[in-house]
Amino acid sequence: MSHSYQGPGRAPMFATDAMCATSHPFAARAALEILGEGGNAVDAAVAGALVLGFCEPAMTGLGGDVFALIHDPSTGKSRALNGSGRAPAALHAENLRAQGLASVSPDSIHSVTVPGAIDAFDRLIGEDGRLDLATVLAPAIHYAESGVPVHRRTAIDAETFHGRLKGAGKTHFLNAGQPYREGELFASKAQADALRLIAQDGAKAFYEGPIMEDILATLRAEGGLHTAEDFAATQATPVTPIRRAYHGHDLVELPPNGQGATALLIAALLEKFDIAALDPNGAERVHLEAEATRLAYAARNRFVGDPGDGTLDLDGMLSEQAVDALASQIDPKRAGTILQPRAEAMHKDTVYITVVDRDGLCVSLIYSVFWPYGSGWASERYGVALQNRGAGFTLDEGHVNELAGGKRPLHTLLPGLIEVPGHYAMPFGVMGGPYQATGHAHLLSNLVDFGMDIQAAIDAPRSFLDIATGKLELESTFSETVAAKLEEMGHTLTRAAVGMGGAQAIRRDVNTGLLTGGSDPRKDGIALGA
Known part of the structure; x- marks a missing residue:
């Protein structure tokens, strides 16, 4: 493909x-430095992810959750880790329904699930890494202590969302009471102290020691039902990825409680249409993607939740019979009418990192506090921002995603992988809250249907249908002609104020070892090679 560079x-x-x-150059550099110290892709991904907590403090941090997908070239197999936290054992939907509540507010202390990230990081390093935890944490400790100059997207997030901060959250994440501006230095000596304790004693320092006590004091003071036992019981869970072919390219996702099955269903629906014959940025393609999203997210809201010790039967979503039945409901020329309340509160961003090392080990890792600054609360002493992922539960009695003590909520986080066994493996992620499942299918289609290179596939315009409101959101890069055509097809449109999320990807050619990477201009990140 030619490029005029104009x-x-x-x-x-x-x-x-x-x-x-990944979405910030400092994190990419930290990852490569860890590789230079003898670490593998797992060590590097964890190191870079932790650095992102100080580069993008509104998006992620120590009080969040992690999902990781690892592809091993020596076996050709993929494995995954679910590092999402659980509701406190004493909290149940019936308690909140009795108070007259219809949902878990993202601003409620009851939205705070026990953070799963630190246990996940500790397990990843201990079971799949080559270095010790202290070495992997060193870059994050450095940036927490010395500070990171605030980049433009981070400054936009701070200006937009700082009003969510409350209590000690204001102390730790504001600059003399004001949101951090572009070029100002964000540092957190409090979190550096927490990381030193974790480097010394592992995850135990977070879940049983002084950090836990600090977090628990904040939660209990605000009326949370969390206990020390809830923290001590926290464990990341190995899970088997799920996959589905799209025109011969396998899309690999994590099983529920994540929404990976939703991405598989959107791709399955799109495969029923001749997407490659359409204009990649035309109204017809946007429309089909919106309709696939409408049906897939409605199915997700019926079928996806925490399966506990078992597995969910996803045949109602992903069997060929189910896919054919749903595809038959799509009118290629007219918007559907399905509207359905979301099972989770809506958020827009997170952080993602992918690393491929010299041995071809591929890591796809995503790390988030859900809403910007999570719940808005942070612990007093160590400044750990507390996620509000519990707002992803529903209070509907009998629903698969109904809030219950010790249960994980429906998660929007999706670390992904695209693979043609024997030819290539491509770890990738598309940030953007509920958009992520649509984003995975959109990126896959850009690559497979239109032959775009990785960077072009990431750069391409994005759209998203919100099935709760029925509104189709378009980025500004779609023309007014396309917008008018979509309105004629029955869509109600809105324009995105800021680009939708962000994405990163690395493709490894199995035969040559060549690595090809891309990083999203909607964030301030980079693909950095060695």
């Missing part, structure tokens, strides 16, 4: 040894 954008990144792609 407009914005960049070419894909190429490398032959190793690569990291």
Whole structure:
């Protein structure tokens, strides 16, 4: 593909040894430095992810959750870790229904689930890494202590969302009472102290020691039902990825309580249509993607939740019979009418990192506090921002995603992988809250149906249908002609104020070892190779 180099954008990144792609250059550099110290892709991904907590403090942090997908080239197999936290054992939907509540407010202390990230990081390093935890945490400790100059997207997030902060959250995440501005230095000596304790004693310092006590004091003071036992019981869970072919390319996702099955269903529905014959940025393609989203998210809201010790039967979503029945409901020329309340509160962003090392080990990792600054609360002493992922539960009695003590909520987080066994493996992620499932299918289609390179597939315009409101959101890069055509097809449109989420990807060619990476201009990140 020719390029005139007369407009914005960049070419894909190429490398032959190793690569990291993520939403901030400091995190990418930290990952490559860890590889240089003898670490593998797992060590590097964890190190970079923790650095992102100080580069993008509204988006993620120590009080959040993690999902990781690992592809091993020596076996050709993928494995995954679910590092999402649980509701406190004493909290149940019936308690909140008795108070007259219809949902778990993102601003409620009851939205705070026990953070799963630190246990997940500890387990990843202990079971799959090559370095010790202290070495992997060193870059994050450095940036927490010394500070990170605030980049533009981070400054926009701070200005937009700082009003969510409350209590000690204001002390730890505001600059003399004001949101951090572009170029100002964000540091957190309190979190550096917490990381030093974790480096010394592992996850135990977070779930049983002084950090837990600090977090628990904040939660209990606000009326939370959390206990020390809830923290001590927290464990990340190994899970088996789920997959489905799209025109010969396998899309690999995590099983519930994540929404990976939703991405598989959107892709399955799109495969029933000749997407490749359409204009990639035309109204017809946007419409089909919106209708697939409408049906897939409605199915998700019926079928997806925490399966506990078992597995969910996803045949109602992903069997060929189910896919065919849903596809038959799509009118290629007219918007559908299905509207359905979301099972989770809506959020817009998170952080993502992917690393491929010199041995070809691929890591796809996503890390979030759900809403910007999570619940808005932070612990007093160590400044740990507390996620509000519990707002992802429903209070509907008998629903698969009904809030219950010790249960995980429906998660929007999706670390992904695209693979043609024997040819290539591509760890990737598309941030953007509920958009992520649509984003995975959209990126897959850009690559497979239109032959776009990784960077072009990431750069391409995005749209998202919110099935709760029925509104189809378009980025500004879609023309007014396309917008008018979509309105003629029956869609109600809104324009995105800021670009939808962000994405990163690295493709590893199995035969040559060539690495090809891309990083989203909607964030301030980079694909960095060695």
